[in-house]
Amino acid sequence: MTTAVDDEDFQAILAQTRQFVRTAVMPREQEILAADRVPDDLREQAKKMGLFGYAIPQEWGGLGLDLAQDVELAMELGYTSLAVRSMFGTNNGIAGQVLVGFGTDEQKARWLEALASGAVASFALTEAGAGSNPAGLRTKAVRDGDDWVISGEKRFITNAPVADLFVVFARTRPADDAGPGIAVFLVPADTDGVTVGAKDAKMGQEGAWTSDVSFADVRVPAGALVGGSEDIGYRAAMTSLARGRIHIAALAVGAAQRALDESVSYAATATQGGTPIGNFQLVQAMIADQQTGVMAGRALVRDAARLWITDEDRRVAPSVAKLFCTEMAGKVADLAVQIHGGSGYMREVPVERIYRDVRLLRLYEGTSEIQRLIVGSNLVKAAQRKLG
Numbered sequence: 001m002t003t004a005v006d007d008e009d010f011q012a013i014l015a016q017t018r019q020f021v022r023t024a025v026m027p028r029e030q031e032i033l034a035a036d037r038v039p040d041d042l043r044e045q046a047k048k049m050g051l052f053g054y055a056i057p058q059e060w061g062g063l064g065l066d067l068a069q070d071v072e073l074a075m076e077l078g079y080t081s082l083a084v085r086s087m088f089g090t091n092n093g094i095a096g097q098v099l100v101g102f103g104t105d106e107q108k109a110r111w112l113e114a115l116a117s118g119a120v121a122s123f124a125l126t127e128a129g130a131g132s133n134p135a136g137l138r139t140k141a142v143r144d145g146d147d148w149v150i151s152g153e154k155r156f157i158t159n160a161p162v163a164d165l166f167v168v169f170a171r172t173r174p175a176d177d178a179g180p181g182i183a184v185f186l187v188p189a190d191t192d193g194v195t196v197g198a199k200d201a202k203m204g205q206e207g208a209w210t211s212d213v214s215f216a217d218v219r220v221p222a223g224a225l226v227g228g229s230e231d232i233g234y235r236a237a238m239t240s241l242a243r244g245r246i247h248i249a250a251l252a253v254g255a256a257q258r259a260l261d262e263s264v265s266y267a268a269t270a271t272q273g274g275t276p277i278g279n280f281q282l283v284q285a286m287i288a289d290q291q292t293g294v295m296a297g298r299a300l301v302r303d304a305a306r307l308w309i310t311d312e313d314r315r316v317a318p319s320v321a322k323l324f325c326t327e328m329a330g331k332v333a334d335l336a337v338q339i340h341g342g343s344g345y346m347r348e349v350p351v352e353r354i355y356r357d358v359r360l361l362r363l364y365e366g367t368s369e370i371q372r373l374i375v376g377s378n379l380v381k382a383a384q385r386k387l388g
């Protein structure tokens with residue numbers, strides 16, 4: 001397996017990221033939470049480190065990490081407020097990978113270098129009634145001379161309030177035998193007719209922003225159609241989401257590791273009746289379950305990333321990894337609150353934030369139910385194909 005970034009260079013990037021997370025971000029988690037904002041100096045530091053383009057190829061100005069390296073980085077980033085990763089998550093993941101995998105050279109040259117140096121791309125797929133089933137989306141793109149005119153409403157779009165570019169999925173025709181009729185367009189955020197709604201008030205991940213985005217007769221040139229083909233959109237979305245699922249799984253492992261570490265250090269020191277609570281075997285059992293989940297998750301994420309790179313499995317393994325790791329992180333975070341007792345319910349305690357932060361991981365980029373459907377249906381279809 002050859003990679004763009006050799007192991008020595010990658011270890012340096014990983015060590016620098018770990019140091020950024022542990023020494024620059026962790027002391028400011030409460031500040032991020034209270035202000036619902038990642039401070040500008042941390043954003044600038046992340047830009048300087050190349051984190052806005054770590055998964056963008058080097059020829060386009062990024063660090064060029066492959067998915068096996070991406071997941072190691074994600075496990076570090078998951079250790080702190082998930083909002084920090086979210087600042088550049090759409091650039092490296094769902095939005096950026098549409099350009100990397102499906103853009104023309106001209107489109108890559110126009111956008112990828114900008115993203116790698118800190119511009120922000122948002123992935124605009126979801127609509128009311130078209131979340132788990134994006135094939136049902138209703139945003140329309142109509143050809144008008146050399147231009148396309150886009151109209152529709154998107155919701156829950158991560159980074160929309162700070163986006164420079166929207167990667168917008170729109171229907172150019174009704175679904176037919178040739179495919180779902182969905183294309184994808186590159187729409188600069190300052191294009192006439194683009195309106196970004198108010199920031200959503202969310203359960204967790206304070207500092208990561210989402211909002212509605214409306215497109216009212218937004219005119220873009222023919223060159224905005226990704227890959228120059230109307231038939232690329234749905235495949236681009238599915239491929240980008242599948243890759244993203246392995247990344248989200250890794251993020252979940254990082255968050256679960258943090259919840260475990262917080263639990264162990266609390267259990268080792270907090271006392272009841274003079275006895276450290278970690279001496280109680282029922283508390284030890286909770287810690288054992290956390291550790292088991294984290295180790296299993298880490299191994300699964302690494303395996304899924306390897307299978308993606310070798311192209312052995314880009315369908316079932318990403319969903320397996322996302323399903324297991326995000327559900328695992330939810331259970332580990334829940335146990336962490338339990339181990340902390342009443343203090344686990346208090347705002348200033350990290351496990352309270354983790355409990356809310358990780359809840360989202362089971363919802364976006366495909367809910368747990370959708371992952372189960374992907375895994376189950378693919379296994380059954382493969383068996384049926386074998387039988388002829």
Ligand SMILES: Cc1cc2nc3c(=O)[nH]c(=O)nc-3n(C[C@H](O)[C@H](O)[C@H](O)COP(=O)(O)OP(=O)(O)OC[C@H]3O[C@@H](n4cnc5c(N)ncnc54)[C@H](O)[C@@H]3O)c2cc1C
Nearest residue numbers: 123124125126131132156157158210363364365366367369
């Ligand atoms: C904070 C946040 C950030 C997001 N960021 C983005 C973004 O950047 N870009 C973007 O495009 N989208 C984004 N999303 C949208 C996200 O991907 C969707 O919310 C998610 O896919 C679920 O879709 P939905 O909300 O329409 O729920 P629904 O699809 O309506 O799901 C509701 C329930 O029904 C279940 N369900 C649905 N269909 C089936 C089925 N066929 N079989 C069994 N069960 C089913 C679901 O599993 C779930 O339990 C974000 C969402 C949130 C909350």
